[in-house]
Amino acid sequence: MKKILRTIDGVSKWSGETVSYVIYVGILMLVYEVISRYFFQAPTVWAHGYTQRIFGSYFILVGAYTLLLNGHVRVDILYREFPIRIRALFDILNYSLMILWTSVLVKEGITFFLNSWGIRETDEMALAHPIYPIKFILVLGVSLILLQGLSKIAVSCITLIKGEIYEY
Amino acid sequence: MSIEILLTVGMFGSLIVCIMAGVSLAFALGAIGVISALIMYGPLGLMPIVTGVFNYMWMLLLAAVPLFVFIGVALSKSKIAEDMFDAFYLWSGRLRGGLAVGTCGFAAALAAMTGNCSASTVTTGLVAIPPMRKRNYDEAMIFGSIGSAGTLGILIPPSITLIVIGMMTGQSIGKLFAGGLVAGVGIVILFMIYILIRSWLQPELCPALEESPTLKEKVLALRSIAMPIVIIFSILGSLFFGIATPTEASSVGALAVLLCVIARGECSLKFLRETAHQTASITGMVLWIMFGAAGFVAIYSGGGGIYFIQNMLMELDVNPWLLVFILQGAVLLLGMFLDPMGIILLCLPLFYPVVSGLGFDPIWYGVIFNTALCIGYITPPFGYNLFYLKSLSPSTSMKTIYKSVIPFCGIMIASLLLMMIFPEIVLWLPNNMNFN
Numbered sequence: 001m002k003k004i005l006r007t008i009d010g011v012s013k014w015s016g017e018t019v020s021y022v023i024y025v026g027i028l029m030l031v032y033e034v035i036s037r038y039f040f041q042a043p044t045v046w047a048h049g050y051t052q053r054i055f056g057s058y059f060i061l062v063g064a065y066t067l068l069l070n071g072h073v074r075v076d077i078l079y080r081e082f083p084i085r086i087r088a089l090f091d092i093l094n095y096s097l098m099i100l101w102t103s104v105l106v107k108e109g110i111t112f113f114l115n116s117w118g119i120r121e122t123d124e125m126a127l128a129h130p131i132y133p134i135k136f137i138l139v140l141g142v143s144l145i146l147l148q149g150l151s152k153i154a155v156s157c158i159t160l161i162k163g164e165i166y167e168y
Numbered sequence: 169m170s171i172e173i174l175l176t177v178g179m180f181g182s183l184i185v186c187i188m189a190g191v192s193l194a195f196a197l198g199a200i201g202v203i204s205a206l207i208m209y210g211p212l213g214l215m216p217i218v219t220g221v222f223n224y225m226w227m228l229l230l231a232a233v234p235l236f237v238f239i240g241v242a243l244s245k246s247k248i249a250e251d252m253f254d255a256f257y258l259w260s261g262r263l264r265g266g267l268a269v270g271t272c273g274f275a276a277a278l279a280a281m282t283g284n285c286s287a288s289t290v291t292t293g294l295v296a297i298p299p300m301r302k303r304n305y306d307e308a309m310i311f312g313s314i315g316s317a318g319t320l321g322i323l324i325p326p327s328i329t330l331i332v333i334g335m336m337t338g339q340s341i342g343k344l345f346a347g348g349l350v351a352g353v354g355i356v357i358l359f360m361i362y363i364l365i366r367s368w369l370q371p372e373l374c375p376a377l378e379e380s381p382t383l384k385e386k387v388l389a390l391r392s393i394a395m396p397i398v399i400i401f402s403i404l405g406s407l408f409f410g411i412a413t414p415t416e417a418s419s420v421g422a423l424a425v426l427l428c429v430i431a432r433g434e435c436s437l438k439f440l441r442e443t444a445h446q447t448a449s450i451t452g453m454v455l456w457i458m459f460g461a462a463g464f465v466a467i468y469s470g471g472g473g474i475y476f477i478q479n480m481l482m483e484l485d486v487n488p489w490l491l492v493f494i495l496q497g498a499v500l501l502l503g504m505f506l507d508p509m510g511i512i513l514l515c516l517p518l519f520y521p522v523v524s525g526l527g528f529d530p531i532w533y534g535v536i537f538n539t540a541l542c543i544g545y546i547t548p549p550f551g552y553n554l555f556y557l558k559s560l561s562p563s564t565s566m567k568t569i570y571k572s573v574i575p576f577c578g579i580m581i582a583s584l585l586l587m588m589i590f591p592e593i594v595l596w597l598p599n600n601m602n603f604n
Contacts, residue, residue, distance in 0.1 A: 016445070016448055016449070016452075017441075017444075017445055017448075019448065020444040020445050020447065020448035021444050023234055023238055023422075023444055023447055023448075024440070024444070026231060026234075026235070026419065027235065027238075027422045027423055027426070028423075029419075030231070030235075030415065030416050030418075030419030030420075031416075031419050031420055031423050033416065034406070034411065034412050034416045034419070034420060038411050038412075048228055051228060051231050051415065052226050052227075052228050052231070054231075055225075055230065055231040055234065056222075056225030057225075058234065058448075059224070059225055059230070059234075059451065059452075059455040059459075060221070060225055060459075062449065062451060062452035062455075063452050063455075063456050065448055065449060065452060066449045066452030066453055066456065067452075069449050071450070071452060071453045072192035072193075072194055072195065072452075072453055072456060073192065073193070073453055074190045074191065074192050075187055075188065075190060075505070075550070076190055077550070078188065078189070079190040090189060090190045093189060093190075093191060094190060094191045094192060094195060095195075097186065097191055097195045097198075097199035098192070098195035098198070098199070100199045100203075101195060101198030101199045101201070101202050101217075101460070101463070102198075104202045104214050104218075105198075105217065105218055105221065107214075108214050108217060108218040109218050109221075111215075112215070112218050112219065112222070134222075134225065134226070135222065138218070138221065138222060138225065142221075
């Protein structure tokens, strides 16, 4: 059990940290576009389309990492006042709603991706580059956060039973 | 009872219950969207939940969110902000209450580089609390000035909330920024005037500095504001002169901060790594709220909820001005419980068509909507910024923090009323600038 939980945490940490460096690529790409348009009157045809692809992937892929770090902010005014078992119950409510939502996202996301793949969908810009890889990344991102949510809810359940915070 | 009322009460009612029970806003929004879709349409009606997520992923404008978050994180990790505070500290000099006035100015300058409140409040608190404590400033003055000037982080451009307001309404981000600049700077000046009057009446609240820095020291300290000026100019200049789009301006600003950090010799692999990681986790929080809201709003709108509320508001036989006041009151009230981003995504689709349909200026409405969010952000008992203040000084009681921000909330509400009654205050700058 501990091994599974640690593996899931490791996956979220690794994927989030790796994806986080993409921000530097995004910065350079956008600045390149500004310079080539403003100083050389030669706007690129690819910079904006690929900014959308890079940051779209970034947004969906960092969800699991944020969850790992408990970064999805909660109002904890009532929560803090309760004993540990009640808090575990609130955690279970939080994660089960999250799991409900993200499993729908995974299931519908797969259909969404397959529809796009079926017609080899492209974007509406001059280059008409494919759009389906981003829809695949959507499925990947929501699967990662779902996995992290399952790990979190397992920890909360064990905490509820044992009455003390479960360390692993 | 009509189905739309049931839908509205059901969805918004369960949202409030979930939030009070400590469910993350993103997950509450997403799950309520799923459950409502299942009740109304069954499993076949779930597709809008995922298309909504994709629409936000594909929104070029939203790339500005992580970039502005990045600027805030990078500034807080480097010593740029700390050095800038020294300049404000020395120049605030022997004036009574000067340090609190300087802190307000510092927070406003920081707000002109970052896009959200948490960055400006926490950074201001870290550098400004120790010197104010050392001068025996009254706690109410310390937390009031830091918290309230920090909350203007989302009003003074660049602002993530104004970007999302622009995205939702299709209005020019440049004009919204210009309006936010006037409103934000105006409110900061009022804060400063209040602090000066208060410390003149009650000198024991904020004693003047004992030592007097020489003119040479003061002039030397000005060097430390050179970099912040470059950063602010690279963001706002490239935007206001029409060189760059908001997204591009945020990347220019991010590069400017990086270059400043490199020039100061503070850039290390550790810095680059930690800045990237922290940016990712904050961005994840903001964007996933949007993903949740996308599904929630799609399902609510699909069930006829938005149309229903708009009709109800239009049919209210009241003076249009009264209606705007009521809607502003609702935003203020929600601001005490919900994250600003959540309020924009939930309320703007309901309110904006009605307000613009009544003939009010859309830029003006965007700015006063955002100002109301700012006020909600710091209003006791639940305003988010109060908890940031508490985290800066865990030993201070929540009651002291509440008391400290109340006069500042009063000033902000008075300014909001002024801006509502005299729209020209907000609009003179946006209307006199040329945006392409």
